Amino acid sequence: MDFETLAKKRASIRRYSNKKPNIEILIKLIEIANSAPSPGNLPIIKYLIVQDKERISKISEACNQNFIADAPYLIIICSESKNIEVMYDKRAKKYVKQHVGAAIENMLLYITELGLASCWIGAYSDLIIKNLLRIPEHIEIEAILPIAYQLKIDKTIQKKKPSISKRIYFENWGNPFLKPFKRFDT
Numbered sequence: 756m757d758f759e760t761l762a763k764k765r766a767s768i769r770r771y772s773n774k775k776p777n778i779e780i781l782i783k784l785i786e787i788a789n790s791a792p793s794p795g796n797l798p799i800i801k802y803l804i805v806q807d808k809e810r811i812s813k814i815s816e817a818c819n820q821n822f823i824a825d826a827p828y829l830i831i832i833c834s835e836s837k838n839i840e841v842m843y844d845k846r847a848k849k850y851v852k853q854h855v856g857a858a859i860e861n862m863l864l865y866i867t868e869l870g871l872a873s874c875w876i877g878a879y880s881d882l883i884i885k886n887l888l889r890i891p892e893h894i895e896i897e898a899i900l901p902i903a904y905q906l907k908i909d910k911t912i913q914k915k916k917p918s919i920s921k922r923i924y925f926e927n928w929g930n931p932f933l934k935p936f937k938r939f940d941t
């Protein structure tokens with residue numbers, strides 16, 4: 756799949772079949788996430804794989820989102836920012852978020868490429884999940900990704916995106932961007 760098609764095909768899929776992906780696929784996904792740029796090339800993200808049905812069901816409750824319980828795997832994306840704070844001080848928080856976002860998008864695109872399904876989950880009770888999975892207090896849960904196959908009858912496609920037409924400025928903030936041929940031909 757060419758990159759443009761892939762980026763536009765990626766969608767938040769919330770209906771899963773009970774077919775279980777091969778566990779080796781998860782390592783491939785994590786390798787792709789790990790190839791994202793990271794500040795100082797530091798190892799910031801930890802990946803916690805959950806496949807126990809009962810635990811997945813409890814996590815689904817902690818997210819208050821029932822569809823998560825149907826996923827055969829969850830990858831809990833966590834960050835540890837101790838070292839990065841030493842290096843980047845006040846910028847560290849922003850850097851961690853940006854790195855995590857890049858890693859997650861890498862993973863979502865590869866999930867799409869492999870014909871799998873997922874949805875970026877950002878709403879959950881940190882406390883309940885941390886207790887359940889014994890995640891230490893200083894670790895941040897950044898997101899949860901269900902890893903599954905899309906239910907055959909589900910036809911979800913990517914949501915129509917907000918227009919960019921009024922969000923591109925030229926040279927100065929607020930200056931509308933006119934296409935170069937318009938700008939230079941007139």
Ligand SMILES: Cc1cc2nc3c(=O)[nH]c(=O)nc-3n(C[C@H](O)[C@H](O)[C@H](O)COP(=O)(O)O)c2cc1C
Pocket residue numbers: 765766767768769820874875876877878879912913914
């Ligand atoms: C930071 C973040 C948090 C999100 N949290 C949730 C969530 O908790 N549950 C959910 O169903 N979707 C969640 N989403 C997915 C968005 O709802 C989805 O990306 C958006 O509606 C656009 O749809 P699309 O991904 O198909 O383009 C989240 C997305 C992001 C980037």
